[in-house]
Amino acid sequence: MRKLTFGFIGIGLIGGSIAKAIRRVLPESTIIVYNRRESSRTLALNDGTANIATDKVDSTFSQCDYIFLCTPVEKNVEYLSILKKIINDNCIITDVGSVKTNIHQAVNAIGLEEHFIGGHPMAGSEKTGYENANDRLVENAYYPLTPTNKVEQKYVDELTKIVKMIGAIPIRISYEEHDKVVAAISHLPHLIAASLVNLVKHNDSKEEYMKTLAAGGFKDITRIASSSPEMWEQICMTNTKNISIMLDKYIHDLKDIKSSLDNKRGSDINALITESRDYRDNIEEHNNSIIPRSYRIYCNIIDESGAIATIATILATSGVSIKNIGIVHNREFEDGVLKISFYDQDSADRAVEMLERHKYDIVKRQ
Ligand SMILES: NC(=O)C1=CN([C@@H]2O[C@H](COP(=O)(O)OP(=O)(O)OC[C@H]3O[C@@H](n4cnc5c(N)ncnc54)[C@H](O)[C@@H]3O)[C@@H](O)[C@H]2O)C=CC1
Ligand SMILES: O=C(O)C(=O)Cc1ccc(O)cc1
Known part of the structure; x- marks a missing residue:
């Protein structure tokens, strides 16, 4: 170069x-x-x-x-x-x-x-x-x-x-195709996240039970609601047509969901989540086949203060750099598990070796 x-x-x-x-x-x-x-x-x-x-x-x-x-x-x-x-x-x-x-x-x-x-x-x-x-x-x-x-x-x-x-x-x-794609996978989701947060805000009681009880799922789906208002105003004012087209389709789908609820059609809800689950699970598989795998491990930990710090210290003293660390709560890991990402495969392998030596339970995952 x-x-x-x-x-x-x-x-x-x-x-x-x-x-x-x-x-x-x-x-x-x-x-x-x-x-x-x-x-x-x-x-x-x-x-x-x-x-x-x-x-x-x-x-x-x-x-x-x-x-x-x-x-x-x-x-x-x-x-x-x-x-x-x-x-x-x-x-x-x-x-x-x-x-x-x-x-x-x-x-x-x-x-x-x-x-x-x-x-x-x-x-x-x-x-x-x-x-x-x-x-x-x-x-x-x-x-x-x-x-x-x-x-x-x-x-x-x-x-x-x-x-x-x-x-x-x-x-x-x-560039035209790009803007259609990002309207669906990035721009509309940011608006949905923001509107969902505000829906909760506007419907919470004075005791703020909704805010207090908001759990992992709500936080996962609304993280991006904390994004920069100036940046997103400009995105929405420039990709307006594509976002509006996707929003129309989304409103149509939401109306269908409401109709399924109002008419007690449980099988519709089942079909909705079955279809979304299959597609969502496939997104990561698809990415894994093209993008180099993210070097991550999953480790069971006892839910007590200092648990993450202890692991971080073990890895730091072994010279292993952590890219990211955090607890995941999802249906795959019922009680929550620690997800640790590294910059390369060697670091991930060394981390497994060190944590197993300290009697931590590494969760095997495909
Ligand atoms: N935040 C994200 O996750 C992503 C953002 N982008 C794009 O990257 C660009 C920058 O976004 P971020 O780095 O996230 O935002 P940022 O807010 O971290 O940085 C924005 C930069 O623009 C400057 N700036 C803002 N308003 C300005 C103005 N009126 N005149 C001159 N400078 C101004 C700020 O001083 C700052 O240096 C945007 O176009 C955004 O669409 C692209 C991919 C991801
Ligand atoms: O935080 C996230 O998950 C994002 O979606 C970040 C992001 C914001 C804007 C983009 O154009 C691309 C990526």
């Missing part, structure tokens, strides 16, 4: 994570960041991610081979006209926005097609900001790329290689 200069407009959760990942895998590269908030710029300089940080998008970015637009989707579009006056002839602008049609249309309108490859890492969380960024965030995640035939293939190949180097899985798709 040639020595590259990368620019980042916005180093929040996603921009910050990609910049950190590039610093890790291409340590010789130059990284220039612009961010509205000064504290993130300082953090990125201090932790060695950025070589240069600017408080405006200016000619410093003319050195860039790649510029990642990583602000909310309507804002990303605003930077295109500024960048058009700055970039060099060989620069590729890419973005990480959750919606692709709006930016492709803008790119088209201002004549930047040869310089643009749309992108969208399918990883992230409800958290925001550089403080939550990490260099492994996009690892094992699909990363749709939406180049048009106006951009030279050598750039598509190189960006694809960079996406692979940071551990993500590039997948080429048209």
Whole structure:
């Protein structure tokens, strides 16, 4: 890989994570960041991610081979006209926005097609900001790329290689198709999560029993209701038509469910959950066959304070780095079990060995 200069407009959760990942895998590269908030710029300089940080998008970015637009989707579009006056002839602008049609249309309108490859890492969380960024965030995640035939293939190949180097899985798709897909699997679910939380809020009693008793299932399905309002307003205002079409279908399905309830058709409910369970169970199997397996183990623990800390300490003292750790409650593990993810198979194997040596019960799973 040639020595590259990368620019980042916005180093929040996603921009910050990609910049950190590039610093890790291409340590010789130059990284220039612009961010509205000064504290993130300082953090990125201090932790060695950025070589240069600017408080405006200016000619410093003319050195860039790649510029990642990583602000909310309507804002990303605003930077295109500024960048058009700055970039060099060989620069590729890419973005990480959750919606692709709006930016492709803008790119088209201002004549930047040869310089643009749309992108969208399918990883992230409800958290925001550089403080939550990490260099492994996009690892094992699909990363749709939406180049048009106006951009030279050598750039598509190189960006694809960079996406692979940071551990993500590039997948080429048209921007129109992309926006239909994400309306169904990401944008509508965020609206459903938010509306479900508000439904509970608006129907809770003054004792707040609903809020108090809300259990794992409610929390699982509504985690994303804590996402950034500004980011999601912009997503919904740009992928409006696709989301609205899916929402119509969903309202239709909800009405069917209500009719099954009102008419006491238990077999309909049974069929609903049987169908969803089969499909849902298949999502992970399907992913496992394409994405490298996530290196995880499951361990039974006694439900008492300090139990997780003890395991974390055993692994830390054995030199095993934990990627993620948390209790899962689902029908597969009736009483709850600790799920621990690692960065590689060796770490997972070593963790099993160490925990079994300490008499922990590792749950065998296909
Ligand atoms: N959060 C997620 O899980 C994912 C988000 N995305 C996309 O990534 C992009 C960035 O999102 P996050 O990093 O999650 O958000 P974030 O809130 O963590 O970061 C947003 C960045 O944009 C900057 N920003 C916000 N408003 C701005 C404005 N008006 N002018 C200039 N800069 C502004 C912020 O200073 C920050 O650097 C969005 O386009 C989003 O659609 C893509 C995949 C996943
Ligand atoms: O937190 C989650 O599970 C998400 O769904 C994160 C996310 C948010 C926006 C995207 O465009 C892609 C992924």
